[in-house]
Amino acid sequence: xxxxxxxxxxxxxxxxxxxxxxxxxxxxxxxxxxxxxxxxxxxxxxxxxxxxxxxxxxxxxxxxxxxxxxxxxxxxxxxxxxxxxxxxxxxxxxxxxxxxxxxxxxxxxxxxxxxxxxxxxxxxxxxxxxxxxxxxxxxxxxxxxxxxxxxxxxxxxxxxxxxxxxxxxxxxxxxxxxxxxxxxxxxxxxxxxxxxxxxxxxxxxxxxxxxxxxxxxxxxxxxxxxxxxxxxxxxxxxxxxxxxxxxxxxxxxxxxxxxxxxxxxxxxxxxxxxxxxxxxxxxxxxxxxxxxxxxxxxxxxxxxxxxxxxxxxxxxxxxxxxxxxxxxxxxxxxxxxxxxxxxxxxxxxxxxxxxxxxxxxxxxxxxxxxxxxxxxxxxxxxxxxxxxxxxxxxxxxxxxxxxxxxxxxxxxxxxxxxxxxxxxxxxxxxxxxxxxxxxxxxxxxxxxxxxxxxxxxxxxxxxxxxxxxxxxxxxxxxxxxxxxxxxxxxxxxxxxxxxxxxxxxxxxxxxxxxxxxxxxxxxxxxxxxxxxxxxxxxxxxxxxxxxxxxxxxxxxxxxxxxxxxxxxxxxxxxxxxxxxxxxxxxxxxxxxxxxxxxxxxxxxxxxxxxxxxxxxxxxxxxxxxxxxxxxxxxxxxxxxxxxxxxxxxxxxxxxxxxxxxxxxxxxxxxxxxxxxxxxxxxxxxxxxxxxxxxxxxxxxxxxxxxxxxxxxxxxxxxxxxxxxxxxxxxxxxxxxxxxxxx
Numbered sequence: 001x002x003x004x005x006x007x008x009x010x011x012x013x014x015x016x017x018x019x020x021x022x023x024x025x026x027x028x029x030x031x032x033x034x035x036x037x038x039x040x041x042x043x044x045x046x047x048x049x050x051x052x053x054x055x056x057x058x059x060x061x062x063x064x065x066x067x068x069x070x071x072x073x074x075x076x077x078x079x080x081x082x083x084x085x086x087x088x089x090x091x092x093x094x095x096x097x098x099x100x101x102x103x104x105x106x107x108x109x110x111x112x113x114x115x116x117x118x119x120x121x122x123x124x125x126x127x128x129x130x131x132x133x134x135x136x137x138x139x140x141x142x143x144x145x146x147x148x149x150x151x152x153x154x155x156x157x158x159x160x161x162x163x164x165x166x167x168x169x170x171x172x173x174x175x176x177x178x179x180x181x182x183x184x185x186x187x188x189x190x191x192x193x194x195x196x197x198x199x200x201x202x203x204x205x206x207x208x209x210x211x212x213x214x215x216x217x218x219x220x221x222x223x224x225x226x227x228x229x230x231x232x233x234x235x236x237x238x239x240x241x242x243x244x245x246x247x248x249x250x251x252x253x254x255x256x257x258x259x260x261x262x263x264x265x266x267x268x269x270x271x272x273x274x275x276x277x278x279x280x281x282x283x284x285x286x287x288x289x290x291x292x293x294x295x296x297x298x299x300x301x302x303x304x305x306x307x308x309x310x311x312x313x314x315x316x317x318x319x320x321x322x323x324x325x326x327x328x329x330x331x332x333x334x335x336x337x338x339x340x341x342x343x344x345x346x347x348x349x350x351x352x353x354x355x356x357x358x359x360x361x362x363x364x365x366x367x368x369x370x371x372x373x374x375x376x377x378x379x380x381x382x383x384x385x386x387x388x389x390x391x392x393x394x395x396x397x398x399x400x401x402x403x404x405x406x407x408x409x410x411x412x413x414x415x416x417x418x419x420x421x422x423x424x425x426x427x428x429x430x431x432x433x434x435x436x437x438x439x440x441x442x443x444x445x446x447x448x449x450x451x452x453x454x455x456x457x458x459x460x461x462x463x464x465x466x467x468x469x470x471x472x473x474x475x476x477x478x479x480x481x482x483x484x485x486x487x488x489x490x491x492x493x494x495x496x497x498x499x500x501x502x503x504x505x506x507x508x509x510x511x512x513x514x515x516x517x518x519x520x521x522x523x524x525x526x527x528x529x530x531x532x533x534x535x536x537x538x539x540x541x542x543x544x545x546x547x548x549x550x551x552x553x554x555x556x557x558x559x560x561x562x563x564x565x566x567x568x569x570x571x572x573x574x575x576x577x578x579x580x581x582x583x584x585x586x587x588x589x590x591x592x593x594x595x596x597x598x599x600x601x602x603x604x605x606x607x608x609x610x611x612x613x614x615x616x617x618x619x620x621x622x623x624x625x626x627x628x629x630x631x632x633x634x635x636x637x638x639x640x641x642x643x644x645x646x647x648x649x650x651x652x653x654x655x656x657x658x659x660x661x662x663x664x665x666x667x668x669x670x671x672x673x674x675x676x677x678x679x680x681x682x683x684x685x686x687x688x689x690x691x692x693x694x695x696x697x698x699x700x701x702x703x704x705x706x707x708x709x710x711x712x713x714x715x716x717x718x719x720x721x722x723x724x725x726x727x728x729x730x731x732x733x734x735x736x737x738x739x740x741x742x
Contacts, residue, residue, distance in 0.1 A: 027070035031079040033226065033306075035581035036079070042067070046444050062087060081227065081268065097471040108615060114454070116155055120145040124155045135551075140688055150323040151265065154213055203287070211549045219262075226270045226306045230696060230729050233301035233689045238294065238701050240685035241302075243281040246724035246735060247657035249279050252337045253650065254727045257321060260329035264320045271307045271316040271727050274650065279303075281654050282683040286543025288314050288647065301689060318646050328643030330650045335388075335397040338656065339421040342390040350427030350451075352391040352524055352529040355414055355436075357407060358538075360545045366552055368633050369561070371404030383639065384543075386410045388418070391459070391532025394659050395538065400645070403639035407435040415450045418533045426600045427451060429514055431524050437511060442495060446513045453521045456497065456509035468501050472519050474526065477503055485519045498522065534655075541658075542651040549643035554645035555636050557628035564630055566621045573614045580607035664718045668711035682715075687740075695725070696733050701740045 022030040022041075040048045040061055050057040053599060065071055066087065075089040116124075127137040134153050142152040231712055248254075252272060261270055279302070280290035289311045299308035309317075321330065342351045360381040361375045370379045384404045388397040396415070399410065411432065419429050428449040436442075438453045445452050465550045470479035479500055486497035498510040498518045512521050538544040555561075583603040590597050627633050661679055666672035685702035702712060716737040723734040 003737070011125055023075075025076035025079040026072035027065075027068045029065060029071065029076075029079075033228065038226075056661075059090055063090060063342055073276040104571070116147060116151065117145070120147065121155060122594055124152060125159050129157050143465060148324075150320065162688070171242075176385045204480060216257075225269065225272050225309055227303050227308055227728065228300055230304050230689070230691055230726065231301070232691055233298060236298040236301045236689060237296045237686050237689035238283060238302060238684060239689070239698060240278060240683045240702060241282040242698060242726060242735065243661070243719065243737060244282040244654060244657055244683055245275055245278050246726055247661060248650075248653045250722065250724055250726045251334070251653050251656060253334055253653040256332050256333035257338070260326045260333060261321050262326070264323060264326065265317060268305075269317050270321060272303060272309055273314045273321075275303055275305075275728065276309050276314055277318070277647070278648050278654060281542060281651065282680075284541070284680060284684075285544045286541075287548065290317070301430075304726070315643075319643055322646045325642070327649075329644040331398070331645050334649050334653060336421045338350055338390070338394070338396045338652075339418065342396065343422050343426065346391070351422070352429045352431060353396065353418060354389045354391075354393075354431055355386065355407070355411060355432045356528075356531055356535075357386050357401070357403075357410075357435075358386050358535050358544070361549070364547070364550075366637050367524070367632060368638055369403055369636065386414065387531070387535070388414060388533045389525065389534055390432075391524075392659070393534045393598040398645070398652070400641050402641075402724055407432060408441040411436050411441055412444055412448065415448065419450075421442055429453065429524070431528060433528070439490070439492055442511065442513070443488060443492045446493075446495065451512070451513040451514040451516075453510055453514060453524055455525070456511045462507055463499055463501075465501070468499070468606070470518070472522075474519070474523065479503075479522070481518050481522070537676070538651070538655060542649060542655055544648060546647075547639070547644075548550065549649050550636040550639055551643070553640055554634060555627055555638060557626065557633055559627045560624050561627050561630065563621065563623055563637070564632065565625075566618075566623045569614060569617055569621050573611060573618075576607050576610040576614065580604055580611070583607065584717050589674050607696050609624060661715065661719070665711055665715040666683075668714040669705050678704065678711070681708075682712060692733070696729065696731060696735045698735055698737050698739055700737065709739065713741075 022032045024030045026036050027042070029167070032039050032041065032181075037049045037051055038058075040050075042065075043155060046253055048057065048061045050061065058080060062076065063074060066073060070640060073087060074084045075083045078088075096644050103171075123141045123145075124137050127141055132140070134149065134156050138147070138149045138152040141147075142149065160493065196589040254271065256273060257270060258267060276294060277288060279294055280288070283290065283293055285291075285293055291309055291311050294301075294302065295308035296437040300306060301308075319361045321327070342353070346352070359371050359380070359382050361376075361380045363381075364369055368381050368383070370381050371384050372378075372423070373380045373382065378602050384401040386399045386401060386407075387395055392394055397414070399414065401410065411430065415428065415430060419426070422428065430445065431453050434455045438459050442452065442454075461670050463482055466479075468482045470481040470483070472481065479502065481501075482499040484497050484499070485494045487494050496512045496514070498512065498521060501511065502508070510521060510525060514521060516524075535544075581604075587597060587600040587604070590600070627636060658676060658679060662675040664674040665679060669675055669678060681704055682700065682702045687701040690697040690699070700712075700716075702709075704712065716739065720734075720736050725732040725734055
């Protein structure tokens with residue numbers, strides 16, 4: 001009986017020629033993904049299999065196969081979905097500490113090689129056995145042991161992998177004689193000296209057992225989804241979202257996220273999570289929970305993964321990316337790319353950036369600080385975000401202000417960030433509204449070398465018509481201009497004052513420090529509507545008001561907050577004054593001698609006495625107080641920022657990619673203003689995928705009128721010239737988009 005026949009009977013698996021998706025690593029070996037497992041073949045014989053979370057078997061097989069003489073190490077690492085540097089570290093670990101260390105290696109280090117003590121690990125494992133989540137285990141055990149939440153998550157992953165291996169089904173696999181010289185088998189307890197370099201007689205006489213592991217998916221395992229090579233597919237739902245994914249990748253978001261993730265998140269898990277969120281946003285879902293819409297029969301082809309991710313898996317993956325300042329790194333890295341792009345597109349005078357705040361209301365159960373929401377004309381609980389937009393109204397940067405700091409608190413820090421990104425020699429013009437038009441702030445920006453333009457706060461002098469010496473036409477309106485200087489007072493110096501007289505006679509004053517012409521500065525301030533429209537579009541299309549993360553942290557007890565006792569006191573005084581006023585009005589309408597006058601006079605006296613008593617309390621009730629001195633001590637909280645920062649970074653990337661696509665689509669549409677709405681139809685379109693050696697052909701079937709279908713053709717022709725590629729395609733082949741009607 002031949003070796004191949006014997007192997008067939010032993011494994012009860014066909015020894016077929018590996019499929020096109022097989023990844024070869026030399027010496028006649030390859031890895032084939034099938035049914036959620038990776039099967040390792042050597043010269044046609046199955047020598048081992050491992051699940052997506054079975055790192056122990058994977059590491060053992062890699063070290064064993066790396067001993068072969070004709071094995072290409074870089075190809076071996078790639079075939080196992082690993083990096084060459086990671087394989088090198090595993091081999092060094094094996095040479096230093098033996099096979100057991102290789103099997104116990106978790107996320108780049110030994111399971112016991114962290115700062116988690118044996119006692120803390122045992123207590124955490126007990127918590128997990130009892131059904132505790134990562135957060136609950138961190139609160140009960142990890143926090144007391146001085147462990148970070150992410151480290152508790154790693155212990156949970158280690159526990160889940162150990163649990164999966166304990167329940168794994170192990171099948172003995174015989175290694176054929178011809179394959180033995182190419183595979184140095186490693187015992188979990190063997191030292192490097194005990195590993196044979198060639199086949200011994202004992203090995204020839206008796207088969208050596210490797211583990212073919214079939215494991216249940218671990219709840220926290222980032223490998224619960226694996227990469228699937230892009231292949232031919234028909235009727236793929238939501239395939240139009242590839243257009244947005246490829247544009248977002250072109251902006252550099254995926255590369256920035258991989259760099260920020262370091263070793264906390266696997267490359268493929270991160271890629272799948274980002275793909276899923278971008279696709280969900282493209283379909284109008286606005287939040288991570290929208291990834292559930294991707295769970296269709298064609299999700300594997302759409303995501304190039306073994307299945308559609310759940311919202312829980314996606315949140316955990318992005319949560320690991322956000323941990324340890326990862327969210328800040330992703331956001332600032334992406335913002336730097338947008339800033340440099342704005343710098344490159346700017347004219348000689350330098351880039352222009354709009355700065356303003358946007359208040360996100362909160363309606364949950366926690367007590368958080370209140371801020372002024374202009375749309376509601378009242379204070380509401382929520383968080384203020386300070387946004388920076390470029391001259392075209394595209395979002396660039398977001399900074400959260402849970403304490404609702406004023407614009408004057410944020411202008412200089414934002415300007416410093418812009419200078420760090422663009423260089424000290426760049427001339428930066430900041431445009432903002434009246435909330436930042438205070439002399440101290442304007443002087444600070446001027447002295448730090450920044451240009452600015454803003455509206456002057458009233459009161460200011462109304463000029464005579466003869467004072468406006470220059471006339472210009474902007475957007476069909478005739479404007480008259482008077483360019484003078486304004487003294488800021490207190491020896492602060494002067495700034496430019498540009499008075500603008502509108503056709504209806506209304507006067508608006510601008511204050512600026514810039515060498516640009518008055519007309520250019522007026523155009524910049526008239527362009528602020530782009531930022532306001534960007535806020536509205538961001539809320540309605542991309543969901544920037546979504547809460548996203550629900551974790552909260554208490555404020556330090558020494559935080560100075562508005563004194564709620566003073567607020568209640570002032571409100572009581574206002575009520576007493578209203579009562580007095582109502583009584584006086586009613587009294588004035590009564591005739592002399594009316595019996596009701598005495599009752600009303602009594603109400604007036606009572607209101608005056610109440611006011612006197614309340615006003616006596618005001619000096620001892622300061623308007624602001626330390627949190628520990630208020631009833632909100634240990635109750636006032638704010639939401640953690642990093643997880644939402646990651647999602648808002650994705651939203652900003654999607655908004656910028658959409659803007660770029662809309663600028664290509666709008667000229668071909670009968671109504672250019674509908675470009676972004678028309679793009680939404682294209683993103684949701686189904687289609688077919690055809691894979692070639694050098695490119696990937698995507699044929700979409702979007703809904704649309706005849707003019708829109710023609711416009712889609714022009715857009716996709718322009719997009720094809722960009723030579724976009726999907727992040728999940730390891731060969732980075734350019735995608736050629738077309739519609740079924742072109």
